[in-house]
């Protein structure tokens with residue numbers, strides 16, 4: 001009897017299609033590309049704003065094209081997915097224990113959502129909405 | 130008890146005859162309360178005595194009967210036939226070399242487990258007659274969940290980073306290192322850091338989270354790894370601010 005262990009190979013490009021949980025993971029990873037692109041758009045907007053009224057009007061017009069609206073919707077969807085998936089795993093990364101009692105995960109997650117709402121409201125208030 | 134017949138498609142590999150694994154199908158009449166392990170045992174007892182696989186306790190304690198069941202890393206003693214479709218595909222645990230049939234080579238896991246010093250490193254050794262190292266229930270609670278690991282390696286089978294990344298120490302070993310690092314009686318954290326906080330350790334993990342989803346004991350190795358990342362980042366900054374600090 002001889003030993004001849006067999007090694008199965010895994011495709012380095014399509015492994016993530018094997019299971020829904022890997023697809024969800026890839027979606028979370030890809031979300032940062034859209035968030036990055038959106039940040040780029042904001043930076044360009046700021047640049048245009050600094051260049052005067054005409055440049056800013058051109059930027060606003062570009063933002064109203066169908067392609068731009070679709071991009072923003074996509075970016076929003078991925079940003080929400082990114083944020084909620086990370087919020088939901090925070091109790092794993094940052095568990096809290098006071099004495100003998102462990103703080104329930106729902107409270108840690110809830111605190112993140114509460115912080116999100118407070119900061120968003122403060123920003124909207126600051127922007128005069 | 131009612132009988133239902135299942136088709137078991139089992140991966141076979143005989144290193145003496147086969148150049149690669151193949152599938153063989155067996156019809157197995159199963160009783161209502163059977164788990165997949167019972168069905169596999171039926172094959173061995175009645176249909177093909179050469180079928181090789183590991184098992185021992187039949188109660189999710191020994192951690193040896195892990196298999197891919199319809200593509201999911203599972204303990205075959207904990208997976209009920211009554212929840213299964215009529216046709217089941219059974220393969221050896223993914224991401225490990227196949228020794229024979231459903232038996233995989235676990236040497237790599239064993240080496241990695243040993244590399245994180247998964248035992249108590251006490252400040253000073255106590256003689257037995259001096260009694261045990263004391264610990265409060267609150268101190269125990271901090272790490273108790275990570276003591277529940279049964280070394281079944283389902284988490285390694287679920288982890289794409291272990292499959293793709295060269296040398297990743299992997300979920301269970303890192304969770305066990307975290308278990309001892311959190312133990313109030315232990316002082317081995319910096320000795321473990323060489324392996325744990327290396328590129329092949331926690332930093333190879335990209336938080337897919339599959340390990341925690343498949344873990345039959347709810348150890349949550351993914352959580353342990355993220356906590357270790359935070360602790361090791363804090364260590365880095367503490368070292369920057371106070372070089373040569375007492376660890």
Ligand code: SF4
Nearest residue numbers: 278279281282284344
């Ligand atoms: S962490 Fe869970 S899945 Fe991994 S070896 Fe331990 S018990 Fe098994």
